[in-house]
Each structure stands twice: as structure tokens, then as C-alpha cells.
Amino acid sequence: MQCFIIERRIPDAKNLTHEQLVEIARTSNAAVESLGVPYTWCVSYVTDEAIFCVHEAEDAETIREHARRGGFPADRVMPVLAEFGPHTAMG
Template sequence: MATFLIERNIPGASELTRAQLQEIAATSNEVVENLGVPYTWRHSYVAGDKIYCVHETDDTETVLEHARRGGFPADLVVGVTAEIGPQTADL
């Protein structure tokens, strides 16, 4: 599976309550279970008016279908081509 970074513009995202975030997560999990294809939601970051998500699946169209079924925006979907961090300097 490929890894995708999804940017979701959600005004006031950083002010969502714990209960609202739990509801969003539950909806996402339900959609993942019903997609009928390999799909993994790794994690998401809430920052400002955006939520950045890391998902794994076979193609961009499946990411967009997840967003459509869940009622989530998917304003930007890009495939991840590499992952780097402090340890990359040691390679």
C-alpha cells in the first residue's frame, strides 16, 4: 500500500472538543471498515484550522472515497515519496 498525506481545511479544528474528535474518529473507522479494500488510517494532527492525516491505501481515489463517505474534506491528497527524520543524517 502507498502512504498518503491528506490536508483537511476545517475552520476551528484546533478548538474541536475531545467528544467531537472521538466522533470524527469513530466515523472514519466505520468508513474504513466498509470500504472493502485495504485501507489503514495511521494518525492525524490537528493544527489551527486544519487536520493533517496519514493514511495507507492503494490509490488517491480510495482516499477521496473515504473522505466522501465520511463527510470529510480532502482539500489536498498527496502521495508520500520518502520519510526523513534526524536519523536520516546517520545513513
């Protein structure tokens, strides 16, 4: 599977309540189950005006299908080309 970053532009995302995030998570989990193909939702980050999600799937179209089934925006679906962090400095 390939890793993707998904940008979901949601006005005032910063104001989503815990209960709303719980409902979004439940909806996302149900959409994942309905796909019937390998798919992993790794983590999501809420910012002022968007939610950024890290998902793993075979291709971008599967990511978009998850969004359609869940009723979520998927304004940008970007494949991760490389990963690095502090550990990268070790060589």
C-alpha cells in the same frame, strides 16, 4: 499500499473538543470498514485551521472515497514520496 498526507481544511479545527474528535474517529473507522479494501488510518494532527492525516491505501481515489463516505473534506491528497528524520543523518 502507498502512504498519503491528507489536508482537511476545517475552520477553527483547534477548537474541536475531545468528544468531537472521538466522533470523527468513529466515523472514520466506519468509513474504513465500509471500503472493503486494504486501508489504514495511521494518525491525524490538528492545527489551527486544518487536520492533517496520514493514511495508507492503494491509490488517491480510495482516499477520496473514504472522505466521501465519512463526510470529511479532502482538500489535498498528497502521496508521500520519501520519508526522513534524525536517523537519516546516520547514513
